[in-house]
Amino acid sequence: MGQDMSGTSLDFSARLRAAGLRPTRQRVALARVLFEAGHRHVTAESLHAEVKATRIPVSLATVYNTLNQFRDAGLLREVVVAPGRSYFDTNTGHHHHFYVEPDGELHDFPSDKVTVAGLPPPPKGTRLNRVDVIVRVKR
Amino acid sequence: MGQDMSGTSLDFSARLRAAGLRPTRQRVALARVLFEAGHRHVTAESLHAEVKATRIPVSLATVYNTLNQFRDAGLLREVVVAPGRSYFDTNTGHHHHFYVEPDGELHDFPSDKVTVAGLPPPPKGTRLNRVDVIVRVKR
DNA sequence: AAGTTGTTTAGAACAGTTCTAAAAACTGCA
DNA sequence: TGCAGTTTTTAGAACTGTTCTAAACAACTT
Incomplete structure (x- = not known):
């Protein structure tokens, strides 16, 4: 009898494998936090804080590694809006951002209605x- | 008899004073490097390296302070395009940027021909x- | 010239991120 | 299932870019 594998772990395992990443405990835990609800914006620190609540031990270094891997695999998009901090966006489709200063809040908006014309x-x-x-x- | 004040020092002194900043040796030296040629993009490190060549002693801390003050005074614009590094642009007018990855090169382009329509x-x-x-x- | 205030400085401190090398965990295969 | 081979995780050190500290110094005022 294996462990309790109910819920969405298997889905995430498959998704990670499809992206060429071994579905380790911590990667699955992070994927769950990131992708199980709607679209999200996280920083390494904020994600680390969140995943700690799941009681699965994940070091900050692993959060950084994983965010970079997910980004490289196309699962996340990195957003650079403020000096000294990287945001990661689970929305990898075409869209743009509102950035609320000085809070550091980030909001997506779809790009389908937006036209940028006249670029050199x-x-x-x-x-x-x-x-x-x-x-x-x-x- | 004062020192040799020929050249553009006086112009920069006046400009700094107008911006509410005392025209100190180091601020004038930095202003000169920044504003005496055409528009420029600098980082704190690159500016520090450049000003060292003028033989006027300016510490890195002062470069940081000055860039921030110039930005606050509207003499410079801060450009955030890459994680972990701030660029400052002497062009404070309306314009946008090309960012060449992975070099980190930055180029202005005017915004008069560019239209961004349909923003929410x-x-x-x-x-x-x-x-x-x-x-x-x-x- | 003296006093007052603002500025600069070296170096410490700090934040965010990456690196290191050893321990742990995943995977494939017997 | 157990084992070997490989990948991943980890704590902590290291590193980068930036800000802070408080003492020395320079600019302005009188």
């Missing part, structure tokens, strides 16, 4: 990768 | 501050 061509020897629109708002 | 209204209780468009390109 990329500098010589480079090709376009992504266009980020950050709408900075104040309280 | 700012979240409740906030008002728009600025819209940043970052075009990320790869080699």
Whole structure:
């Protein structure tokens, strides 16, 4: 008799495996926190704090490793909006961000209604990768 | 008889004074490096390296202080494009950026031809501050 | 020139992130 | 199921970029 594998662990294991990552205890725990509810924005610290509540031991170093791996695997997107802190977004589709200063709150908005027109061509020897629109708002 | 005040020192002194900042040796030296040629992008480290060549002693702490003060005074604009490093742009007018990954090179482009349409209204209780468009390109 | 205030400085401190090397855990195979 | 081979996790050190501290110094005022 194996352990209790009910719930969504198996789904996450499969997803991780599909991404070329071994489904370890800590990766599954992190994936669960990240992906089981709707879209989220986390920092390494905030995710670490959250996963501690699940009683599965995960070190901060592992949180960093995992966030980078998930990002590299396309499971997360890194968002750079403030100096000295990286946000990770579980929404990897096309969208943009509101950034509320000085709180550091981040909100997605879909990009389907947004048009960015009149961009100059990329500098010589480079090709376009992504266009980020950050709408900075104040309280 | 005062020291040799020829050149542009006086202009920078006046500009600093106008911004509410005492025109100290190091602030004038930094202002000169920053503003005497065309528009520039610097980091604290790169500016520190440059100002050392002028033989006017400026500590790294002062470079940081000064960049922050210049930014607060509206003489510079801070650009956040990469985690763990702040860029400062002497161009404070409306414009956007190309960011060349992974070099970390930054290029301005004017915003007059660029239109960003269809943005959703700012979240409740906030008002728009600025819209940043970052075009990320790869080699 | 003296006093007052603001600025600079070296170095310590700090935040966020990555590295290291040893222990633990996953996986495939007998 | 047990074992070998490989990957992952971990605590803690290390590292990077930035800010802080408090003492020395420079700029302005009189």
